[in-house]
Amino acid sequence: MAIHNVRHTCNKRVEYVEFTSPIHFSVSTEKPPFFDLACEIGLEKNNRYRIAAVIYQKGRVISHGWNQPTKTHPMQARYKNRAERVFMHAEIHALVRARQDLSGCSITIGRAHKNGLTFGDTRPCNGCRDAIKDEGIRAVNYYYGGRFETEYF
Ligand SMILES: [Zn+2]
Numbered sequence: 001m002a003i004h005n006v007r008h009t010c011n012k013r014v015e016y017v018e019f020t021s022p023i024h025f026s027v028s029t030e031k032p033p034f035f036d037l038a039c040e041i042g043l044e045k046n047n048r049y050r051i052a053a054v055i056y057q058k059g060r061v062i063s064h065g066w067n068q069p070t071k072t073h074p075m076q077a078r079y080k081n082r083a084e085r086v087f088m089h090a091e092i093h094a095l096v097r098a099r100q101d102l103s104g105c106s107i108t109i110g111r112a113h114k115n116g117l118t119f120g121d122t123r124p125c126n127g128c129r130d131a132i133k134d135e136g137i138r139a140v141n142y143y144y145g146g147r148f149e150t151e152y153f
Helices: 035-045 074-078 090-097 126-134
Strands: 004-009 012-018 024-028 051-057 060-066 106-111 139-144 147-152
Touching: 035 051, 035 060, 035 106, 051 090, 060 090, 074 090, 074 126, 090 106, 090 126
Parallel strands: 106 139
Antiparallel strands: 004 012, 024 147, 051 060, 051 106, 139 147
16 A cells, blocks of 8 residues: 655655554544544643643553653654754653553654644654564554544554
8 A cells, every 4th residue: 555654845745655564554634542642632731732642542541642842852863853843742751751662552643733723733743653563562553634544564
């Protein structure tokens, strides 16, 4: 199945690669587990990004994190998407705060707009996607282009 990965470049969405490895993918209009919680955390932290990530397993929250506008971390540097932007992303923050093996867990990434009712795109960057996969997480849920998407690893 050909799935296009999309990134932001100067506010334009550019389709640039197809995933090379087999990947399972689903789309839904239903919010994934803990999406509202992720949005609440992002709003509560009230930085300009408002992105938060919740790692869960069997209905239980294992860890959560939110975008760090200035703070970085060796793990973020290792998985950096772009060398000049190594501040810690919400997903990496949630990974490094986890106190247990994350094999088999899932992660939901949410970003509410300031009104708390509508959402921003939270498809993970390639660096975060690699870090999530390397930790053994099996599914990543996010909002993108007006719908909820899940990638299974
Ligand atoms: Zn990222």
